[in-house]
Amino acid sequence: AQKITQTQPGMFVQEKEAVTLDCTYDTSDPSYGLFWYKQPSSGEMIFLIYQGSYDQQNATEGRYSLNFQKARKSANLVISASQLGDSAMYFCAMREGRTDSWGKLQFGAGTQVVVTP
Amino acid sequence: NAGVTQTPKFQVLKTGQSMTLQCAQDMNHEYMSWYRQDPGMGLRLIHYSVGAGITDQGEVPNGYNVSRSTTEDFPLRLLSAAPSQTSVYFCASSGDRPYEQYFGPGTRLTVT
Secondary structure, X not given: XXXXXXXXXXXXXXXOOOEEEOOEEOOOOOOEXXXXXXXXXXXXXXXXXXXXXXXXXXXXXXXXXXXXXXXXXXXXXXXXXXXXXHOEEEEEEEEEOOHHHOOOOEEOOOEEEEEEO | OOOEEEEOOEEEEOOOOOEEEEEEEOOXXXXXXXXXXXXXXXXXXXXXXXXXXXXXXXXXXXXXXXXXXXXXXXXXXXXXXXXXXXXXXXXXXXXOOOXXXXXXXXXXXXXX
């Protein structure tokens, strides 16, 4: 069963505007972590932001923030003040908290973001 | 500090050939993983390891073997390549801190 769902296959956003990328997840483990990665056309996976299930505050990293709604099992990425260099594929991923799952990420299908001038 | 390295960057194989994708990390991480990424999809876990000598299967293990004889290295073997294994392969390592997940640059494999 799909554990990470990204419902937006693609989005267009104008430069300098904010954009929200949706991610919902499914787990029964009370301990888990949520990741967002950016994959530009060059192909590398770039870590953006992390949110632990026990973290009280929403994670922020520069222009990236994670809107974590635990009860709704939602972990949306917000990119503020979009730049042309933000054009890329964005993946949401989850790791469940058991030690034997520490090296196992489950990924969503991704959202392609195109930033227009 | 090189992080996670993968070789080769590109590879073309004929159906039935075998090969090994190399992955190494210099961060002394216990956890290492192999993923494949097919067009328009997220990454899917092939195999992973929680330490030297310990490996387990992920979501799509068929056609691949792994071993972990050292902490640093985690090679992925394709036993008899098939066109369905055409993909981009990523190796990753994980540290003790929960946010530590580092990916290698990827290997683009084409099987004809």
